[in-house]
Amino acid sequence: MTNIDIRNLADRIRAGDRRALARAITLVESGRADHRADALALQEALGTDRQALRIGLSGTPGVGKSTFIESFGLMLTGMGKRVAVLAVDPSSARSGGSILGDKTRMDHLARDPNAFIRPSPSQTELGGVARRTREAVALCEAAGFDVVLIETVGVGQSETVVAHMSDLFVLLLAPAGGDELQGVKRGIMEIADLIFVNKADGALKEQAIRTCADYAGALRLLRKRPQDPDGFPKALTISAIEAAGLGEAWDEMQALVDWRKEHAIWDQTRQAQASHWFAEDVRHGLLRWLQDDPDTNARMIEAAAQVRDGSLSPAAAAVQVLAPLEKR
Numbered sequence: 250m251t252n253i254d255i256r257n258l259a260d261r262i263r264a265g266d267r268r269a270l271a272r273a274i275t276l277v278e279s280g281r282a283d284h285r286a287d288a289l290a291l292q293e294a295l296g297t298d299r300q301a302l303r304i305g306l307s308g309t310p311g312v313g314k315s316t317f318i319e320s321f322g323l324m325l326t327g328m329g330k331r332v333a334v335l336a337v338d339p340s341s342a343r344s345g346g347s348i349l350g351d352k353t354r355m356d357h358l359a360r361d362p363n364a365f366i367r368p369s370p371s372q373t374e375l376g377g378v379a380r381r382t383r384e385a386v387a388l389c390e391a392a393g394f395d396v397v398l399i400e401t402v403g404v405g406q407s408e409t410v411v412a413h414m415s416d417l418f419v420l421l422l423a424p425a426g427g428d429e430l431q432g433v434k435r436g437i438m439e440i441a442d443l444i445f446v447n448k449a450d451g452a453l454k455e456q457a458i459r460t461c462a463d464y465a466g467a468l469r470l471l472r473k474r475p476q477d478p479d480g481f482p483k484a485l486t487i488s489a490i491e492a493a494g495l496g497e498a499w500d501e502m503q504a505l506v507d508w509r510k511e512h513a514i515w516d517q518t519r520q521a522q523a524s525h526w527f528a529e530d531v532r533h534g535l536l537r538w539l540q541d542d543p544d545t546n547a548r549m550i551e552a553a554a555q556v557r558d559g560s561l562s563p564a565a566a567a568v569q570v571l572a573p574l575e576k577r
Contacts, residue, residue: 317445
């Protein structure tokens, strides 16, 4: 990817060229210094005048995230909306490889001309969320998509990370017995805007209704958040495979978004997220600078050896490496 005509690429993206969008996402995901420079120039050329509804989605493996995204996405494209799906695939900690099989799992949506599906490797980032996903979201907005769905792998802290790049955060759960409610972390419950209990069909329908009632009760015990109107967050039952309840789910999303825009919470949240990612980029930049600085890198290698042989604690080693920098 050399000799990129940034202005031409930006124009093609804004015109809705999906091939240009795919190329741009590859560019922002690259770690090469020249690609990072081109990616920043592209983002400046595109601007930030277009906004999509960013929906973060998480859930444990097997809960039906892909089926939900396909059914929900097809419903939205049927309404005339353009939908982008950024599905973060887990990368192997050993090889760094990913399966990237989302287009296979969402076959019908992948063929929809008003949909765009982009699987991205998590690249071992915290919580399984690719570090450049937020930049890919901005590219999808510039390309004129109305809704951007960000699917996480649903492990560790991915829910918290994706909440910092979403307007709404949806937690997808499967019907379960009462004991399983204890397995859902309070922290995840506190950041969820909506909980959808999936698979409310066939023999599982009654169990899904009971599970939904359990989560609705748990949500009522949480402290009311300033960014929520009365009744939110809330739990609903859906069936992705039968496309049941998806219309109601979309109505609830719209109602929450409208309320937040009316009360200026939408803009405040976007501004807070921008500040958060600015600080994150500064942290990453400082770490890269430390690793690239010959003297600092030499101290890090020496200190790491002392940590491994037990002659120095990790905390003391960090102080030893950073001490000379405090004098600058």
